[in-house]
Amino acid sequence: MAEPKSKKPAQTVRERSQSSQAPKVRRVRKTANNVAKPVAAAGKGFKTAFKPLKPLAKPFKSKLMQKVGHFLATILLINYLRSSWGELRQVTWPNRRATIKLTLAVFIFAIVFGAIIAVADYGLDKLFHKILLS
Numbered sequence: 202m203a204e205p206k207s208k209k210p211a212q213t214v215r216e217r218s219q220s221s222q223a224p225k226v227r228r229v230r231k232t233a234n235n236v237a238k239p240v241a242a243a244g245k246g247f248k249t250a251f252k253p254l255k256p257l258a259k260p261f262k263s264k265l266m267q268k269v270g271h272f273l274a275t276i277l278l279i280n281y282l283r284s285s286w287g288e289l290r291q292v293t294w295p296n297r298r299a300t301i302k303l304t305l306a307v308f309i310f311a312i313v314f315g316a317i318i319a320v321a322d323y324g325l326d327k328l329f330h331k332i333l334l335s
Contacts, residue, residue, distance in 0.1 A: 274280060
């Protein structure tokens with residue numbers, strides 16, 4: 202006799218919610234190769250064009266000038282801007298639908314909170330006028 206096939210047990214609610222909350226993997230367009238080749242060619246062109254000026258850069262490679270450069274980079278916040286740009290590139294931005302929902306939630310919260318403040322202000326105004334002016 203053939204044994205009956207065992208059925209896979211149905212997922213529980215917890216298992217379904219955990220599997221639906223898995224982060225979606227976003228595809229990244231591969232444009233780096235399209236851009237990298239012309240940029241590399243331009244870099245080689247600049248290198249050959251500025252090769253005769255190489256001896257002029259020698260004083261800027263001293264330790265003193267490197268420290269001055271580091272100091273200027275600190276003042277101009279170059280490292281901060283570079284790391285901020287890196288962080289922005291890692292952000293997973295919401296899609297249009299989520300953006301609309303979140304914006305609507307902010308507007309509703311602001312209107313409700315403003316109404317609560319307005320009612321409290323009106324009530325306290327009437328109370329103080331009654332106490333102070335009576």
